[in-house]
Amino acid sequence: MTPIVSVIMPAFNAQDYIKEAIESILSQTFTNFEFIIIDDCSNDKTSQIIKSFHDSRIIYLKNPSQLGLAKSLNKGLHLAKGIYIARMDADDISDSKRFELQVKKMEEDKQLALLGTWFKMIDHSGKTITICQTPTDYKQIVTSLKTSNQFAHGSVMIRKKCLKKVGFYQTNLLAEDYELWLRISKAYKVANLPKTLYSWRLIPSLEFVQKQYKRKLDVRRSFLKQQSSDKKAEIKRLDDKIKAKITRQDFTKELNILLFDLLVYSSYKHALDLGFKGIKKSKANTKTFFLTFLAAILVVTPRFITKSLLKIKRQLVF
Numbered sequence: 012m013t014p015i016v017s018v019i020m021p022a023f024n025a026q027d028y029i030k031e032a033i034e035s036i037l038s039q040t041f042t043n044f045e046f047i048i049i050d051d052c053s054n055d056k057t058s059q060i061i062k063s064f065h066d067s068r069i070i071y072l073k074n075p076s077q078l079g080l081a082k083s084l085n086k087g088l089h090l091a092k093g094i095y096i097a098r099m100d101a102d103d104i105s106d107s108k109r110f111e112l113q114v115k116k117m118e119e120d121k122q123l124a125l126l127g128t129w130f131k132m133i134d135h136s137g138k139t140i141t142i143c144q145t146p147t148d149y150k151q152i153v154t155s156l157k158t159s160n161q162f163a164h165g166s167v168m169i170r171k172k173c174l175k176k177v178g179f180y181q182t183n184l185l186a187e188d189y190e191l192w193l194r195i196s197k198a199y200k201v202a203n204l205p206k207t208l209y210s211w212r213l214i215p216s217l218e219f220v221q222k223q224y225k226r227k228l229d230v231r232r233s234f235l236k237q238q239s240s241d242k243k244a245e246i247k248r249l250d251d252k253i254k255a256k257i258t259r260q261d262f263t264k265e266l267n268i269l270l271f272d273l274l275v276y277s278s279y280k281h282a283l284d285l286g287f288k289g290i291k292k293s294k295a296n297t298k299t300f301f302l303t304f305l306a307a308i309l310v311v312t313p314r315f316i317t318k319s320l321l322k323i324k325r326q327l328v329f
Contacts, residue, residue, distance in 0.1 A: 014068075016044035016110055016168070017093030021083035022101035026056040027135075028212065029101045036099060037066055041110035044097070045070055047087045052077040057101075081180040081187040088171075088179050096174060100165035104133070104210040112204060113168040124173035124199030125192065127162035128208040134281060135214050141276040143211075147203045153196050156189075157234060162201075164188040166209035173199050185222075185229040185253070193237050215269060215278075215285045217292060221257055224265040228253050263289070263296050270302040274309065282306035 018036055022029055036046055046066070050058050050073040061071055070090070074083065088096065095117060099105060113126050132140040145161050146152045155161045177194045180187045195201060213219075232249040235242045266289050273282035286303025289295045295303075 012043070014043055014045040014093045015114065016041070016095045016097050017087075017091035017171070018044055018046045018097045018099055019049070019084060019087035019091065020047070020099040020101055021049045021051055021080055021087070022053060022057050022061070023051040023077075024053045024055045024057060025101035026053075026060060027102070029057055030060050031137075032099065032101050032103055032105075033061070033064055033069075035105045035107070037064070037068070038107050039105070039110045040108050041114055044068060044110065045092060047072065047090060049074065049083045049087055051079070051083050079182070081182040081184070084187075085179045085182065088174070091171065094171060096169045096171050098165050098167050098169075100211075102212045103165045104137075104212075105166075106208040106210075109166075109208040110168075112206060112208065116202075116204060117168060117170065120200070120202075122200045123202060124170045125162070125195045125201040126168045126204060127202075128166045128204040129206055130163040130166050130209040130211050131207055132213045132276070133210045134278070135212070137210070139210075140213060140273075140278045140281075142207055144205070145203045147205045149196075149200050149202060152201055152203065156193060156196060157238075160186070160189045160192065160230060162188070162192055162203065163209055163211050165211065169195070170199075184233065186226045186233060189230050190233040190237075193233060197237070215273060215281045217266070217285075217288055217294065220262065220266045220269055220285075220289075223269070224257055224261060225253055227265075259294065262294055263299060266294060267296075267298045267302060270299065270306070274302065274306060279306050279309040283310055 020032065046068045047070045048061055050061065052074055058073065078086065095114065097110060109128065116126055117123055127145065129142065129144050131142045134140055146155050152161050173195065177198055181190055184190055192201070228249050232246055232253070235246050270282050270286055273285070283303060283306040286299060286306055289299055290303060
């Protein structure tokens with residue numbers, strides 16, 4: 012029987028979380044799917060964990076050499092037999108009703124090419140950091156896409172025939188998902204389901220700060236390339252910044268943004284740990300010290316007091 016949904020999940024050194032990710036897919040209430048798992052040359056126990064599952068819907072592939080996320084995704088897309096493509100990341104969790112509700116919506120609205128969901132950010136232990144309620148209306152999404160990504164990559168379901176028309180992932184980008192959403196949204200209708208059906212794992216680290224900074228530059232570059240032909244100088248500037256080593260000033264600014272967000276999310280211990288790491292690596296300025304000090308206070312302060320403390324305006328910090 013031809014599957015209705017093809018789930019594509021690349022994995023690299025995902026031994027800590029991939030078991031939970033696979034279980035969340037295999038426990039879907041909608042069962043007519045194939046599950047393409049692509050091991051991108053992991054050197055931990057990822058392969059063993061994948062092989063421990065004996066489910067006929069799983070198609071296991073191992074890349075002979077490391078391809079990276081975008082090329083691994085394209086490899087899976089070429090093999091996919093389903094009407095719809097569902098993304099999944101190897102360290103995340105899908106709600107058991109995710110596919111059921113997404114397929115239902117896609118069947119109801121034949122004009123819809125891309126459908127994400129609301130999602131929650133979780134930490135390494137699975138504890139909720141915050142819930143992200145992204146725009147659901149097409150016009151609002153298109154407007155918001157001008158400045159930032161409006162979809163959790165692992166949460167999306169895409170109509171395959173539409174994906175074939177706009178083309179697969181570009182493989183030379185850091186924000187390959189965002190660039191694809193821009194192309195799809197220019198040609199077709201897109202939406203987010205107003206239900207929290209996906210858990211995206213955020214593990215704050217100095218490495219994440221650097222990647223996030225580069226991704227933001229790539230998001231801006233991708234938007235300018237698609238929307239304007241008179242921004243060559245700015246595109247060139249962004250190209251150079253992406254290729255260059257991140258400056259201490261830019262790194263610290265991005266670190267402070269993440270620290271502030273963690274405080275807003277009431278993730279005080281994560282903020283405290285990350286702040287100390289930044290200070291230890293000499294990646295800090297006075298704002299970093301202030302945010303780290305605030306995190307330390309909030310860790311030991313009763314919750315009814317922290318609510319009033321966090322009314323500090325963002326512009327006072329940055």
